[in-house]
Amino acid sequence: MxxxxxxxxxxxxxGIGPKEYLVDxxxxxxxxxxxxxxxxxxxxxGPYAPPGFSVTSHARLSAEALGGPGVRVWAKSxxxxxxxxxxxxxxxxxxKIVDKYTKRGRDYFVTDIETFDEKGTLLFRSRETIMxxxxxxxxx
Amino acid sequence: xxxxxxDVAVGYAIPPVTKVAAxxxxxxxxxxxxxxxxxxxxxxxxxxxxxxxxxxxxxxMLYGFFGDxxxxxxxxxxAFIGGGVIPGDKVTARGVxxxxxxxxxxxxxxxDIWMEHQDGNKVVAGTASCRVS
Numbered sequence: 343m344x345x346x347x348x349x350x351x352x353x354x355x356x357g358i359g360p361k362e363y364l365v366d367x368x369x370x371x372x373x374x375x376x377x378x379x380x381x382x383x384x385x386x387x388g389p390y391a392p393p394g395f396s397v398t399s400h401a402r403l404s405a406e407a408l409g410g411p412g413v414r415v416w417a418k419s420x421x422x423x424x425x426x427x428x429x430x431x432x433x434x435x436x437x438k439i440v441d442k443y444t445k446r447g448r449d450y451f452v453t454d455i456e457t458f459d460e461k462g463t464l465l466f467r468s469r470e471t472i473m474x475x476x477x478x479x480x481x482x
Numbered sequence: 483x484x485x486x487x488x489d490v491a492v493g494y495a496i497p498p499v500t501k502v503a504a505x506x507x508x509x510x511x512x513x514x515x516x517x518x519x520x521x522x523x524x525x526x527x528x529x530x531x532x533x534x535x536x537x538x539x540x541x542x543m544l545y546g547f548f549g550d551x552x553x554x555x556x557x558x559x560x561a562f563i564g565g566g567v568i569p570g571d572k573v574t575a576r577g578v579x580x581x582x583x584x585x586x587x588x589x590x591x592x593x594d595i596w597m598e599h600q601d602g603n604k605v606v607a608g609t610a611s612c613r614v615s
Contacts, residue, residue: 376506377538384546393552394541397534401513414513416533418561418608426553 347409349449349474352439358407358453360436363399365391365429373398390426396433396457396466397421403435404453404472417450419470427457427465434458440469449474487551487614488589492579496593499543500574503531503567521568528568536567536606540597543575548591548612560595560608572600577610588615 363369373395374381386392397419405414427433437455444450450473457466505516514520518529540560545552567573577595584590590613597606 373538377535377541378501378504379538379542384542387550390550390553392538392541393545393556394534394538397537398532401532401534405513415515415530415566416562418559419533419537420559421557423553423556426550 349442349444352408352442352451354439354441356407356439358403358435358437358439358455360434361399361403362432362434365395365427365431365433367429370395370429388426389429391429393423396427396435397468399435400453400455400468400470403437403455404451404470407439407453408451408472415473417471417473419468422467423465424467425459425463425465428459432460433465434460437468487548487591488582490579490582490591492581494579496543496547496577496579498574498576499539499546500572501539503535503569503571503573505529505531505569506535526566526568528570530566530568533562536562536573536597539573540575540595540606543577544595544610544612547577548614551612551614555590555613556610557612558595558608558610560606562605563607564599564603564605567597567599567605573597573605575606580609585613588613590614 370391377394379392435455435457437453439451440454441452450471452471455468459465515530521529575597577593579591580594581592582589590611592611595608595610596604598604
């Protein structure tokens with residue numbers, strides 16, 4: 343992973359992705375474990391990934407744009423579903439930094455990430471606000 | 483007879499989902515805030531669970547209520563507040579229907595949603611909506 347970028351080095355409009363992800367059995371199994379998804383109580387009714395599956399890759403994807411391991415915390419997020427994510431295929435994620443600001447000494451970045459299937463159909467859209475948890479004056 | 487989704491009343495509390503938070507081996511996260519020692523040095527109670535993991539808890543509640551409609555017509559907005567969730571926390575996701583509006587051939591239900599610790603303090607607050615038939 344690249345070195346962490348400074349606030350000034352990250353520009354509004356900087357791209358995120360695109361990156362492909364397999365939606366295979368292993369990916370779903372990992373998500374079920376990660377999200378403590380209760381498959382008996384909440385079984386999927388079709389050949390679809392559970393909702394929330396798509397979001398798990400966003401931290402790493404955004405980190406690639408922001409650079410370095412960093413100390414980031416999700417402050418808030420908005421998500422919109424358009425079509426289910428079908429098992430057995432691939433999804434493609436791409437996005438960009440759409441805003442950045444400093445509030446009470448902390449730096450924030452806002453990202454838009456869209457998820458498409460292999461045919462280019464929009465499946466899912468996210469806007470996430472990421473807080474860098476170390477205050478500027480505390481950075482080494 | 484089972485109530486149709488579009489007939490659900492304003493004020494209805496949807497079935498909650500409770501989890502005892504656990505830090506999985508695989509997190510998919512990259513931030514040091516998920517490391518115990520680092521998180522404590524930053525004044526946290528312990529290693530914070532990833533926001534996407536907490537969101538997965540909320541998703542179970544919303545999918546459990548809306549079913550497959552959620553995968554096509556769901557919208558959700560959440561803020562992570564109150565110091566976050568650490569392993570061992572018992573957290574409960576809750577939601578209440580706040581309004582209903584006709585949309586296309588169905589009805590969109592709007593909810594206030596939140597997640598609270600065992601002590602009642604909120605760690606997530608937001609809204610969700612979904613078009614139902």
